[in-house]
Every structure is written in structure tokens, then in C-alpha cells.
Amino acid sequence: MSAIGTLETGALQSGLDFPATMPATLSTDDTNFARERDRLFRRAWLAIARVEDVPAPYDFMRFAIPTVGTAGILVRDGDGLLRAFHNKCSHRGVALVCEDRGNATSFRCPYHAWLYDVDGVLRGIPDSGSFQHVVRAENGLKPIACETWNGFVFVNLAQNPVPLLDFLGPFGDLFEPIPFHEYPTGVEMTQTVQGNWKGMIDASGEGYHISSLHRSTLHPQVAVIENPFQDFHDPRYLGLHATATLGRNPEWLPTTPVARFVLETIQQDYLEDLRRMEAKQGIAGAPAINRINLPNFQIEAITLFPNSLIQIIPNGYLWMQYWPTAVGRTETSIRLYGRKAPQTHREIFAAAHIQAQARDVITEDIAMVELQQIGLTSDPEGQQIFGGSEYLLLRFNNLIARFIQADDLSKMLQDL
Ligand code: FES
Ligand SMILES: [Fe+2]
CATH class of the missing domain: 2.102.10.10 (Rieske [2Fe-2S] iron-sulphur domain)
Structure with missing residues (x-):
């Protein structure tokens, strides 16, 4: 490992070599946090x-x-x-x-x-x-x-600073037509995580954990037999940023009375959003979203470098922000945006229930990032291992290392 704590040399050069590892110290060492603070967060948009x-x-x-x-x-x-x-x-x-x-x-x-x-x-x-x-x-x-x-x-x-449009690069061009403004109503959930911020981004960069960690929450809604480990579809590398497409299980139906009540409440609006998506309208109908026309589209999962994730769904989007305040502590903000605010008591209940479900899934991820921090801190000479389905994690952590190392950010962006 070099003093700057990069990924393994081979992975760093290609960005996509496998297998690849990442030193634990990138998630546990105070000096690495200081480097990310000064070289990444003070220089990135x-x-x-x-x-x-x-x-x-x-x-x-x-x-x-x-x-x-x-x-x-x-x-x-x-x-x-x-x-x-x-x-x-x-x-x-x-x-x-x-x-x-x-x-x-x-x-x-x-x-x-x-x-x-x-x-x-x-x-x-x-x-x-x-x-x-x-x-x-x-x-x-x-x-x-x-x-x-x-x-x-x-x-x-x-x-x-480098110009924002240079920083956004091809992502900015491709996603410029997405009508985020049609989904102006948002709710925000915040939480402090006792773990490294990169772990939170990584937890959203692979579907490998869905069948184990989220087996009773998310898994039934997304599992299809031909994709047992929920590999992401159509990953696209867009300069510093990236996007991939995720599907859902078309057979899934809610099993509890309360979940059925929620589904019945939102069904009409949701079907309207699906119709708009199929007519190539609305947020999920834009050409950049679900480029491969995956049947049963569920999420276009965007990593907006360095610390935001944007997940576009048929009826709105989620925006997650992860702000490290120490090497092992992260302030999280998760916002859900929709086309219109719920009006009736029934709609308000349904919206709150959907937020709670989202929170359940995110809480499972947070628990893992906190346990990961305990494990990595215990063995600072150790490492994380990335597998073949964890390419987005490898690339993300690779880009952080390159951004931190680069003295000339304009050149680094041109070289991507
Ligand atoms: S007027 Fe602002 S500190 Fe005195
Ligand atoms: Fe997860």
C-alpha cells in the first residue's frame, strides 16, 4: 500500500481489474479523512x-x-x-x-x-x-x-473551482433533460451513522446483498429467478459519475393488510405514472433512464460524485446525501420527491408508510456500515475485497483516489 492509501496498483490503473481490494485504512484512518476533507470535499462541486x-x-x-x-x-x-x-x-x-x-x-x-x-x-x-x-x-x-x-x-x-459543467461531464449532458422540477414535493429523513461515508455509497452500488441483508424487506419486491443476486443492469460510466438500471419483481404483491391498503391508495396515481413512463414522459420516461427498456423497471441508480445518490423511480426520485464528519461518522440526508403532496388522511398515511418502508431498508444498510466500521477498525492492516458484481464500488473508490491525488483537476477530468 502506498502512503496515499490508494487501491491496489493494478486496479488503480485499469479501474476495473478483478479481484481488487481496498485497504481498511481508507475507512478507518484519521489522516485519510483529513485528506478526503481537504482534497475532495474542499475541491468538488x-x-x-x-x-x-x-x-x-x-x-x-x-x-x-x-x-x-x-x-x-x-x-x-x-x-x-x-x-x-x-x-x-x-x-x-x-x-x-x-x-x-x-x-x-x-x-x-x-x-x-x-x-x-x-x-x-x-x-x-x-x-x-x-x-x-x-x-x-x-x-x-x-x-x-x-x-x-x-x-x-x-x-x-x-x-x-473547475467549471461545474466540466465536473458533471457527460452525466450533465445526458441527464439535463430529466424533469426533476415536475416532482417538487419532498420529505427529508436524517440520521447519524457511526460508519465511514464511502460505506453508505458502496451499500447502494451493488445488489449482491439484497438476497441476504434485505431478504424480508426489499428482496421479495425485486427478486426474479433469472437474476438471483440482483446484478445491476446497463452500468454506464459518465466521467466522475455513474448510473445503472434495476428491475423489480412483476409478480410481487403486498402480503399484509396494511401494505394492501397502501397499494390501493396509491395505485391510481402510480398506474398513471407508469403510463407516462411508457409514453416516454415524466421523470422515468426520459431517454437517459432505463436505456435498455428493461421490463419492470424499478430504479435508475445514479452516483453523483462524490457524496450524492439519486434514485429515479417511476413516480419520483430519492436524493441521498452522505456527509462525513469524522472517519467513522456520517451525517445522512435522504429526501423523497414526488409529483404532488398527499392530500387526504388516507394519502398521508400511505406516504408515511412508504417512507417508513424506505427507512427500514436504509436502516438495514446503516446497520451493516456500522458493523463494517467495527470490523475494519479492529484490523487496520486488513482490507475489503470487491467481487465481479461490485464494479461500481471499485470504480467509485478508484475515482476518489484519483481525485485526491490530482493536482490539476481539469486535466484529471479530461483524462477520464
Ligand atoms: S455586528 Fe456582527 S459581530 Fe458585530
Ligand atoms: Fe441495501
Whole structure:
């Protein structure tokens, strides 16, 4: 193992050689976390919000990048432009905005009442006579690079970040037509995981564990006899990012009364979504989704490098974010987006039940990532072994190593 803790040399060169291993220290060593924080999370574009989170002029929200300790404000100015700033008053550093979200034409610091416009300009200093040495033009809110792509809001903490479209590469072109905006209603679930963040991404990068770990939850819904280990279909490598297609079991029917009640409740809307998908409309009908026309399509599973997963389903999408705060601790956010919010009590119950089912599956994954952290920490000289069906994991961890090593990110992206 080299000092930088890369994958085995052969795997690193080809990206896809098998068998391949990954040193345990990549998931257990504090210095590796520091390297990921400084070389990956401080240099990559990070998806932090949807434009629907701040839809109107002067809407604002706080955001955090817990990996690097960034407290941010995302605000839409009077012209509709989105801007991001550090949530920090230039006077003595107090976090300026204390509400999670709101609408304001200016921000006033709660400490000594310095006033900022939503474009970050320092507008007012009480008792300005004692601050004549302060150049207002140089002491506005400190900006953070902020760009949007297809309704996702990205920030980048680097001084001179690579252009977002270069970072997105072929993924950005292929998935630009996907109408995420037609599915604006979201619910969010958050949880702290006592495990390494890469383990959470890896847990969604293979179907190998479905028949064992998820045997009583997800497995009956997806298992088909011709694909006993739920291999993903049609993997596509799109620069830093990747996507693959997953099917479902067309024979599956709910077995409990409550699950039948839920299915009956959503059935009409769901069938409408399936019809739209077959007519090549809606989120799952876009050409980039289910390129192979897999019958019984269930999920297009996208890895949005470095720390987001987007799973497109016939009636909406899930967006998972994994933010490491230490080598063995990860803050997770899982959002489910749909076409319309549930209205009736029955619909609200059904939506909550579906969320709970999703949570059950994710909780099973989280339990494994936490046990994995215990095992890998116990034997730091050990390794993880990737099999032939775990190619997305190998590639993802390989790309992290390359990104961390690269001094010239533009060149690294061109070489992908
Ligand atoms: S710290 Fe903000 S006005 Fe003093
Ligand atoms: Fe899983």
C-alpha cells in the first residue's frame, strides 16, 4: 500500500481489474479523512439544495457542509439569481442568519446590527464613525461559488473551482433533460451513522446483498429467478459519475393488510405514472433512464460524485446525501420527491408508510456500515475485497483516489 492509501496498483490503473481490494485504512484512518476533507470535499462541486427550496426572490435558507465545518446562506436575490455566502458577519464573526429559512431583503447581524444586502454588500454599520478604517466594499459577506444544474444547487469551496459543467461531464449532458422540477414535493429523513461515508455509497452500488441483508424487506419486491443476486443492469460510466438500471419483481404483491391498503391508495396515481413512463414522459420516461427498456423497471441508480445518490423511480426520485464528519461518522440526508403532496388522511398515511418502508431498508444498510466500521477498525492492516458484481464500488473508490491525488483537476477530468 502506498502512503496515499490508494487501491491496489493494478486496479488503480485499469479501474476495473478483478479481484481488487481496498485497504481498511481508507475507512478507518484519521489522516485519510483529513485528506478526503481537504482534497475532495474542499475541491468538488457539492449538491446541497434544490431550487425549489428557495423559489421566490429574497427567499433564503441556511445550509451546512458538515465535513468541512461550513455554515452557509443560500439566497435568491431580487433578480432571481442564487448566491451562497458564509454565514458569518464581517465584524466579529457571528453567524448572521439564525432561521433555517425565510424571506428577507437584507440580513442584520444580531450582535451589533451590521446590515448586509442579499447580494452580500455591507450596507450599514451602526456608529460608523468608529469604523472609518473599514472599507465596506472589501467587507461584504464572503461568497461561496454557487451554480445550478437542472434545479440542483451546487457549491464549491475552492478559490478557483473547475467549471461545474466540466465536473458533471457527460452525466450533465445526458441527464439535463430529466424533469426533476415536475416532482417538487419532498420529505427529508436524517440520521447519524457511526460508519465511514464511502460505506453508505458502496451499500447502494451493488445488489449482491439484497438476497441476504434485505431478504424480508426489499428482496421479495425485486427478486426474479433469472437474476438471483440482483446484478445491476446497463452500468454506464459518465466521467466522475455513474448510473445503472434495476428491475423489480412483476409478480410481487403486498402480503399484509396494511401494505394492501397502501397499494390501493396509491395505485391510481402510480398506474398513471407508469403510463407516462411508457409514453416516454415524466421523470422515468426520459431517454437517459432505463436505456435498455428493461421490463419492470424499478430504479435508475445514479452516483453523483462524490457524496450524492439519486434514485429515479417511476413516480419520483430519492436524493441521498452522505456527509462525513469524522472517519467513522456520517451525517445522512435522504429526501423523497414526488409529483404532488398527499392530500387526504388516507394519502398521508400511505406516504408515511412508504417512507417508513424506505427507512427500514436504509436502516438495514446503516446497520451493516456500522458493523463494517467495527470490523475494519479492529484490523487496520486488513482490507475489503470487491467481487465481479461490485464494479461500481471499485470504480467509485478508484475515482476518489484519483481525485485526491490530482493536482490539476481539469486535466484529471479530461483524462477520464
Ligand atoms: S459581530 Fe456582527 S455586528 Fe458585530
Ligand atoms: Fe441495501
